Amino acid sequence: MLNTILVEAGINLSEVVLLRHKDQRALKGRSIYELWRDNRTQFDLYQSTQKIVDRAKLKATYWASFVATPANETMFVGLYRVEFRGLIIRDTPAPHTDEVYRAGSADIYELTLADALTDLVGRLFIDWGPGARIWAQRANRQNKRITELRTEFTEPAFPGFLKLIQPLSTLNTFPASWIAALSSAKGIYLLTCPKTKEQYVGKADGEGGFWRRWQDYLASGHGNNVGLKSRDSSDYQVTILEVAGSASTTADILEMESRWKSKLQSREMGLNRN
Secondary structure, three states, rough: HHHHHHHHHOOOHHEEEEEOOOOOOOOOOOOOOHHHHHHHHHHHHHEEEEHHHHHHOOOOOOOEEEOOOOOOOOOEEEEEEEEEEEOOOOOOOOOOOOOEOOOOOEEEEEEEEEEOOOHHHEEEEEOOOOOOOOEEEEEEEEEEEEEEEOOOOOOOOOOOOHOOOEEHHHHHOOHHHHHHHHHHEEEEEEEEEOOOOOEEEEEEEEOOHHHHHHHHHHHHHOOOOOOHHHOOOOOOEEEEEEEEOOOOHHHHHHHHHHHHHHOOOOOOOOOOOO
């Protein structure tokens, strides 16, 4: 149980607030998990700026902080010493959305990562319980069950080419192992538009495979495709239809693409124009 670990570390449970960070307003590529993983300074800014109405519930000597992972697990990210500093004194852009924290509109806290439990950061997972929306809870009133203690922090495993389903906007948040896999493979992919419900069949047959081709869409919004140019920019969902064998030629991949266009009727009912 979590409280057993806190007590063994010499922490008074009555002085600890448990926080589970998962902000549904976060923009793609700036989830709280991704902030913690990629930019601790921005994560600390997010965590240290809180609503005034939450002041009473956040009053504590320590915050035991957790973030929701992409698999919705509850992962420990540190035990922080907390000092309330008052109202925020200048306008500050939020690190995870397009909003701005206006001067005087929020509380600011000074957070210092405590030495205790640092060896468990990214490794300890708990069952937050049924009250997932109750993101701040008192440790002495809650004793969370530990669900897993991993040997090290690891990213989610690559789901496999045919199981991958992601918005294009999340590409640059992929773990390095995912990027390596997608860069090494070529084949046929499908883009679907969440706005118009149309689909587009494309091929990745060049250097850098799927990864390089999908980066073209991030850069331009249309990848120089006539059908996609005719529509407003959209955060297309991308998935892989078929992976080409290592011996497949450019002509082979072109034939695969044509076959999938016929199967899905993406010329007649989609965004393909040839």
